[in-house]
Amino acid sequence: MSANYQPVERTGGQALVAQLIEEGVTDIFGIPGIQLDWAVDAIRENADRITYVMPRHEQATSYMADGYARTTGREGVCMIVPGPGMLNALSGLATAYACSSRVLYICGQIPSGLIGQNHGMLHEIPDQSGILKSLTKWHGIARRPEDIPALVHQAFVELRSGHPRPVALELPPDVLQAKGVSAVLPRAQPDPLVPPAAAIAEAAAILAAARFPVIQVGGGAAAADAGEAVRALAECLQAPVVMTDGARGLLDDDHPLALTSLGGRAVFPHADVVIAFGTRFIDGMAKPTHADPATRYIYVNVDVGAAGAPRVPGCFVEGDAAAAAAALLAALPAGERPSAAATVAKVKAWSASQTDAIQPQTDYVRAIRASMADDDILVSELTQVGYFSNIAFPVHATRSFVTPGYQGTLGYGFNTALGAAHGNPGRRVVSLNGDGGFGWGMQELATLARDGYDLSVVVFVDGHYGNVRRIQQRAFGNTFAVNLANPDFAQLAGAFGLPFEGVDSPAGLGAALERARDRKGPALIAVSVSEMPSPWALIHPFVPSPVAPPPNPLGEPAKA
Template sequence: MADPDWPIGPLAVAAQPDDGEISVTQYEPQERTGGEALVEQLIVEGVTDIFGIPGVQLDWAVEAIRERGDRLRFVVPRHEQATSYMADGYARTTGKEAVCMVVPGPGMLNALSGISTAYACNARVLFLVGQIPSDTIGKGYGMLHELPDQSGMLKKLVKWHAIAEKAEDFPALVNEAFAQLRSGRPRPVAIELPTDLLQARAVSALLPPAPYAPTKPDTGLIGEAAALLANARFPVIQSGGGVLASDGGEALRALAERLQAPVVMSENGRGTLDDRHPLALTALGGRSVLPHADVVLVAGSRFLDGHAHPINASAGTKYIYLNVEPNDWEAPRLPGLSILGDARLGLEALLAALPADLDRADVSEKVALVKDWIKLQTGAIQPQTDFVAALRGTMADDDILVSELTQVGYFSNIGYPVHSARAFITPGYQGTLGYGFNTALGAAHGNPGKRVVSLNGDGGFSWGLQELATAARENYDLSVVVFVDGYYGNVRRIQNRVFGKEIGVKLTNPDFELLAKAYGLHTQAVDSPEGLRDALQAAKDRGGPALIQVAVGVMPSPWALIHPFVPSMVPVPPNPLGEPEAA
């Protein structure tokens, strides 16, 4: 019988033991190859999909995957970079752990960009990396795919790392990897797989699946924080990616409503509250409410802008930091009450600790003033506003948009309405140009009942366009939108603004329609928001993958709305506690 204390929600899906398949006898020691032990423990942990590319150092692991094709799907894209991006997209949109696997040396190096994005965006990814034979590591013999200190490189980009030293090590290493993924801050972990140990036979015992073990907050600190919030004149909640990663959206909503506190969602935290909720605001709205807050609860957020400036409110504001990462409440942030703990558990505890007789005035009309101001500001950015409206108008609340570093993508960070958790994906602070299409493939793989839209510019899309083959082979429910202007548009704008000249920004593009047809995909070329809306609807009605090419010209910069420290005119936000000022 399943443990009744297992968590509820997406996190439970991957971690919950499968009563129909896992038996006590499966945990008894038996002789296996290292590859078989690795794969069997992955199955025990709940893994159903592995994104990887086979190669000679991985042969015995891949053979073990083939033998367990009844339980595991081996998804093979066209480039190692796509393995880690697909795992990242799968993990962030499903809440489950994801697994990717590549050969050592160049295979690992190709995949590290996706691992760095997963690290920045709190993704639960297990990175399996091949290794040269164990008795040659560090010897400098020039073995195939050998790197000087591969382990040292890998350790810098993951939360936890291990390398197998004996064939019987694999079950314990996999189990510990999942223990790390299911506790503390969710970030990628890695295991190196020496090729000789994958082939070697040894007696090994599988282990019960690692439990989900969120960090419980200190009850005394929770009591102090609850008292601050209960007595606040105008509390505000800053919600970050940690709330999403902990499935804390419902707890956040309940606490915000009880406190009548506006919720400012960071880029990584969007979707923790439906944008239609009367208390929900983007970071742009935060410019209006944070300066007037007397208490700010920062939940699962780094609380810094992209230039390491703290997101300060006003003199005398009291701060409460709730985070599983102590670094995220240290300087340059202003000091406050710091609570180490899982965001969902902390929010639930704060709600329970509030006085039973707490009665707060409804602030929805005040927040509505801010929402109106946001609409006025974003509505002036054209044609991005209309393109985003075309995207949103064809998508269900829980359909998934994977944004990119392109003009409509930048604007989407503040202008695209998000109505569901895990339905809006960005590269976070990594700002990884070209990540989007590959990541969208992983999102589509993990969410077969939802339509995924991949938003691209012609520059970034060209870094992974070979994965049209993967979209076609897997027949994903995926609309690939490519905005085509023939330039690295943002770089071009900056060069001309700063230097008055440009270099290295002109693109030579393929015929994207012809390319899509070569892979057997449905495709359409449009040049307006209305055309995009109709093409998206047709693709969704038809199902399967489609590529939509959108011809565009130079677009106005949205950066004054996205980032308050750019050298341009910053719009003046309204005072939510009084009359709005002129925009």
């Protein structure tokens, strides 16, 4: 047995950190507190191997871990005290759950012998474990220091297998302080779910006979790093690839088969086979993305629920998206198909004509993109330019475009961008924010100033919760409780010693971003804007749409 795995006496905190190091953890986002003292001290003892990043609010810890995980492909780890600390960080945990993000959520507890007795201990809340179980795929709680290595190891087994969702581990303070004899366990290895051969054969036969197959990829495919396998399959089939918001960048948008969800409107009605990799394949109203009964469907997912109602029944392949795409490619008969590049080019041109008509968002998106390298990271927020970016911002690299997924977490963006910046020191990060959402995390300018990330923070300032205002005006003919009192952003940046620019046009924003890029390091840019036109008819098909109908890419009528 290797000396690294020999049983030794450790405190629970030391056992925790020893196993985290074995699992490859190099960064923890956390805020210390009395219930975690023995864990934090063990991190201090290993400061040459683990970096402890302390933001100003517990909410930022889970968002930073999520941004770190989704942009690096490594697990993100956060650590918070129980009760109010745990509750403060739940919004980031919910976002990680929605986005299939590999986050380990380490949470303190009250003393182990008092859990569930309702004595009013410091930070005690009813059924903390139950709350955590509802937002994670796996949950553990340590009762003895000897248990901790195995629990941490199991957490990483769960993170590296099946559906990649967050996991939680609760650690009572007495268990962290107590000593016990335990051994570090060998690092958990990735264990992708291998698709059954029979299901692959069935799906391959359907694809081999397809006249115009279409591929949709979602966040599960992105989490599985399925880009290369999907690209190879798509090129073999000459199938358009429709990327959901969570899969942007899986194929470079410049690839001749790559489409956004807007382009999907033009190709789905003509597809005789649709294969969905790692996506729920439903829209925001719980309707199938496409539901023509004459179309044959193949659902590739680690979750059997992703193939059930309300979707049209089809062939289900239970498995990892990357493994399934590679297996399907190997199972297809040899032979070249006619190129679909010209067909997809028509759809790309139509999509561009629709987005180009939305101003000033189009010009802002172009200015932002022009200031960034292909593998720079954009963290989009729930703001007008952010919404529009989901379909109109060109994405050229995997793990370079981040959204809050179906959770729609207003205010997540700046904190998440901090985690992305920490995990990717060689890549620049641009964070898009509205003045409403930015107000929920602006205290983290202190974290940005302290750590000096190459992060440009853009805040679009109109003095309102803009989307709420638009919906209220449309639905009720008036608005209520949407006005904001904003700080002087120049003074706010100055208080933290951060470079600042105030601009009021796409050209001004582009120039400011270029200066920030050339200077490197942090920047805060406030963009004064007025109310913008709604892009929702292009983003979601269930919104009444005045846009031009999509073209027929095949030059023939759609199926009845």
